[in-house]
Structure formats: C-alpha cells, structure tokens
Amino acid sequence: MTCLGSWLNQHQDLERLDRELLICEAMRMTRAQVLARPETPLPAAAHRDLNEWARRLRDGEPLAYLLGRREFWGLTLNVCDAVLVPRPETELLVELALAQIRPGDRVLDLGTGSGAIAIAVASSTGGAAQVTGSDNSMAALAVASENGRALDTQVRWISSNWLDALPGPFELILSNPPYIAENDPHLAALGHEPQAALTAGPDGLDAFRHIVPDALQRLSSGGWLMLEHGYQQGEQVRRLMRQAGLLAIETLTDLAGHERVTRGRRA
Template identity: 40%
Template sequence: MTTPIIQQIKQQSQPLANASMNGAIPHFWITDWLLYVIKKPSVFLMTNDDYQLTKAEYEQFNAGVTKMQKGIPLAYLTGHQEFWSLDFKVNEHTLIPRPDTEVLVEQVLNWINIQSNTEATAGQRDGANKRLLDLGTGSGCIAISLAHELSPKNNNVDKDNQTKWQVVAVDVSAEALKVARHNAVINKINNIEFIQSSWYSELSTHSEKLFDVMVSNPPYIDEADVHLQHLQAEPVSALSAPNYGLADIEHIVQHAPRYLRIDGLLAVEHGFDQGAAVRQLFLDSSFDAVQTIQDFGGNDRVTLGQIKAL
C-alpha cells in the first residue's frame, strides 16, 4: 500500500492531537517520527507533499504511532534526543533530556564566567585545574554539555585563561553509565571520568579531590504523584523520591559541604513547587548566595548556592 505523505499525517494527527490535549503527546511528535521513518529533513514535507510511503515505511510509521499512543516517548523510538545543540543516545535506562534542564547548564556556565572575571580582576587567575561533578548523570547530557563548553577548543566562558576543567559524572546505574560513556564518545568529549556511585558513596573527601562546581538533576517527583501511574517507558527510579520528592535533594545538599571547595557552587534542578523548600535546605547546610532560577515557563526550576567557610 502506498499513501501520500500529507494524507498519512492527517490520518494520524487527530488521535495524537486528542492525546496532546491530555498532556500525553506533544503535537510535533508525529511529524518528527515521519521524518525519521523516511530519513528526510523537515523541509522535505514542504516540497514533496505527494511523496508515497513505501509499504515498509507505512508499517513502521503506523507501528510507531501506536507505541506513542500507548505512552512510549518519541525519543525512545528514535533512540536519540537533542540537548544543548548536541545529540544524545537515550534508552529505557535513562531519562530523556528536557529543554528546561538547559537552564541548569546555562546558570552553571554563567556562574563560572562571573567567577572567572572576578578572579581576573583580582589578579588570581593562575590557570589551576578545576573540577566539576555531575550527580546522577543518566544519559550524561548535563556533564557532557558542560564539558563541551568548558573544553579548551570550545571554551566561550573562560577564553583568556588556561584553566582546565575535569568533569566527573556519577550514576548508580551501570546501564545508564554505558549510555553516558557512549554519548561522550559521539560528542567527542574526553575530559569526563565516569564513576558508578550512589550519589557520593564512591567519591573521596581528600582536599585534592574536592570540587569547584557540583550539579545535579536528581529524582524530585513525589512518589504519590498520580502522573507516575501513566509512565510507560522512563525509569521511575530516576524521577520520583520519598519525602514529597525531596529525599534525594536533601541528601545531596546536606552532604555537599564535604565535597565542595570553599566558595564552590552547588546547582540543583527541582520541581516547580519546591523552590522554597530547596532554598531552605541550602541555607540549613552552610550555603550562601542562595537563589532560585525559573525555567522557560516561568516556574521555579534550579536553585544555586555557594558553600561558606564552616
């Protein structure tokens, strides 16, 4: 059977549109999935609306639509997701990178840039190596994006300095780390060390091993959240946490002072309704200059703070 490409889109759009109204399926998934199936760029749909799907393309397209209607995300069908203009492999062992998480990357880079300028003004720039930790790296999107921006050839943050950044990325899941290592390779990043660790458990508190920056996008959804009942693909363990979603964030913040240098930065992504609670956790754990940054939708999303001298 052959079907004109535009007709095929119209045939499948209404069920997906209805699902989108319930917050399940973004409207653009069907078009992106079709482009993936026919292996064409987006402009192809504007110039070839009479294209006939082959039988194999027709069957693959319909099978994918059925999976999406059952709750399988598009990224798990294609096996890839773009984040920070880089390409990341994803599978059932990792969360799919979200655009809002780019706010975390952006804020960390902004802070590093400000610190670099402050050090330059004070005459303190000595080219010393610095260390950055990503806790619960998953697909590696945060660690790899930061390593990409901070690498000598791409360093738009610290152009005039010779600082070398060593990035450490940890995750408790060996399968997730396989994905993260693969993503580092395909994005040509070689300044990341991957460690299997339950948060800080395998990390050293020796002074030479302390970090200048720590970041994390931990599980933060309340275990009782009804939306988790409809989750079909992404690992629940990477999404939800006890204590109304705050348990892992609390662990990260409370233990961070042992692993951060004085004046070092901790930046944590969290839920839209957790800003005040997370700020209090920071303040209770010897952090200063605590602030919460909103995401692209105007919701509290990232809280940052610098460790004070104890």
C-alpha cells in the same frame, strides 16, 4: 499506496511535529522535504514502521525513545529506556554552571543519566574544566559514556550512590536528581522512563535530603552546589541548603517563569 500526506491526516490524534519527525525517520527525508512533497508514496516497510511507532506514541512512549536520540544544548544525545529523556528546562542548570566555571575547575554532575549536563558542560568549556559524571545505574553510565565518546568530550564517568564514591573536592556540584513524589498523578504519563530517575520518596525530596549535606563536605571553599528541582520545591530546597550551612542561597526561574534551580555556596 498511501502517501505521506494521507498518513499524516490519518493520525491527527498525535502531535503534528511528532508525526512529521517519524516520517523523516522512516523515509530518511528532511522536514522541509516532507512538507514540500506530501504526495510521496509510502513504501510498505516504512508504512508498517510508522504505524507501529504511532501505536507506541499512543501508548505514551516518548518520541525520543522511538528515534533513539534527543537534542540537548544543541548536541544530539543517544537515549534509551535506561535513561531519562533530557528536558529543555535542564538547560538552565548548564547555563548557570557555565557562567560560574573558571579554567581548571572540577565539576561534578550527580545522577548524570544520558550524560546530558556533564557533556554539555564539557563540550562548552572545551576541556578547560575537569568534568565528572556519576550515576548509580550502570545502564545509564553506559549510555552516558557512549554519548561522551560520540561527541568527543572528556568526561570521567563514575558509578556511585550519590556522593559515596566521590571524595572531591569539587568547585561545582550540579544535579538534576529525581524529585517527583511517589504518589504524584503526573507519573502515570511518565511510565516508560526509569522510576529511579523520577521519584524520590513520599514528598519527592529524599534525594535533596541526601545530596545537600554530603555535597557541602565535597565542595572546595567558595564552591557552588546547583540543584534543579520541581517548580513548587524552591522553598524546601533553600531550607535544606540553609540548614546544611550553605551561603548566598538563591533560586533562579526557567523560561516559563517557574522556580527551577537553587544554588548555594560553601563559605
């Protein structure tokens, strides 16, 4: 019978951490146990599951879809192929939002997907803010509301094409919208995630063009709009915010030093 160590060795083309996490899942072991006991025999059923998961990883499926969950902001979120896998760089948007929120603020997460941003904000403010998460995908909203329930957070979930069904006002509007150009070569590696969560027109800016002017109308006076964007889109997003009439516009960088979030304030 194959043991854990030899399975790890046989699949060295896959990331070591991914292989270890799959074994943890198949064998209900911690990583420390997997590392400490490589001689543990792999039962036939676990071996079959592992080989099938290895095949799916090679096919480009994200590990988070195989495991059905992903950590974000220290919270475990359920994910499936109806939602984007939350990315670590999006935690910058949460961090900036939390620095801004005052008790009683109405906060909107536009294009909430798995609910990652809305749930992180609601969980960290402990009910002090009134948080709404919206999406135009009913499948995504089902995942988000289930995550909100599982993590015992108070978030209002609303189906809306961007701001159409959201009259506001909000003190804070957050969004990590789709921002990849339709013909971007990087899309080939993201084929398992929903296209509507990734792409926004020929230059990747269509969602920003839609959101920025409408968000300004829904902000309370002095309210903030904060948008995550691609690392080369800061200039264009700042320009859209300036054209719409937002003030105090600035772009913040992520841990890798890339322009990642642009914010602006209503007068």
